[in-house]
Amino acid sequence: MLTGATAWHGLVATGVSDGETVLIHGGAGGVGIMAVQLAVARGATVIATASPARHEFLRELGAVPVAYGPGLAERVRELATGGVDAALDPVGTDEAVDVSLELVADKARIAAFGRAGQAGIKALGGGTRRRPGHRAQDGGQG
Numbered sequence: 001m002l003t004g005a006t007a008w009h010g011l012v013a014t015g016v017s018d019g020e021t022v023l024i025h026g027g028a029g030g031v032g033i034m035a036v037q038l039a040v041a042r043g044a045t046v047i048a049t050a051s052p053a054r055h056e057f058l059r060e061l062g063a064v065p066v067a068y069g070p071g072l073a074e075r076v077r078e079l080a081t082g083g084v085d086a087a088l089d090p091v092g093t094d095e096a097v098d099v100s101l102e103l104v105a106d107k108a109r110i111a112a113f114g115r116a117g118q119a120g121i122k123a124l125g126g127g128t129r130r131r132p133g134h135r136a137q138d139g140g141q142g
Contacts, residue, residue, distance in 0.1 A: 006124065007034035010088040011042065013111045013122050018043030020085040023076060023103065025112075027063055028054035031090035036063045047079050049096070073099045085109060090124065097121070 010031070016022045022039050026032040027048025039046045040062035048063040049072065055065035066075050072095060076084065080103075087100035092114025100110045101121070111122040 003030040004034045006031045006090060007038055007088075010035055010090065010111045010124055011038055013124070014086040014088060014109045016042055016044050016086050016088075021045045021047065021080045021082060023080075023084050023087040023100065024048045024063070025068070025087070025089040025093070025096035025100070026050070026091035027058050027065065029090065033061065035088055035090065036061045045080075047076055047084070068095060073102050076103055087111075089113065 011022075014022070016039050022044045024032055024035050024039065024046055025048075027036050027046070028050035032048060032050075036046050036048050036058065046063040047066055048058050049066055049068040050058055052067050055067075058065040064079055066072070066079060076099065083105075084103040086109040087096075087104050089096035089100060089110075089112035092112060094115065097110075097112050097115055100112065101107070104110050107121050111124050113124050
């Protein structure tokens with residue numbers, strides 16, 4: 001359930017909608033798989049990063065796969081001839097944040113883990129607020 005909620009939160013936070021192009025980093029990971037399916041269901045064109053071994057699986061989900069690593073921004077530009085409207089990085093890598101910043105004009109349409117706060121984009125997860133009845137990761141009472 002957490003992967004689905006995280007994927008949904010990322011897509012809502014970035015405002016992904018019908019007819020847009022979204023870049024989803026780590027598209028073959030737990031959150032990525034859910035985000036790809038939800039974005040496709042919203043009518044978005046999805047470009048998803050993954051290792052080449054997972055590309056066929058991403059195609060089956062409706063995404064356009066692309067290999068991460070050096071040259072990623074150029075490969076995405078070739079696929080997204082109309083540009084990239086939003087980006088979601090459930091992985092939290094520097095490469096994902098850097099490429100997202102390079103390709104998405106509106107920083108408010110980028111959500112990520114990792115150094116998101118430092119990059120001035122929406123941060124997913126990592127909150128410290130405790131809710132009654134929930135235990136914090138450090139084992140303290142909520």
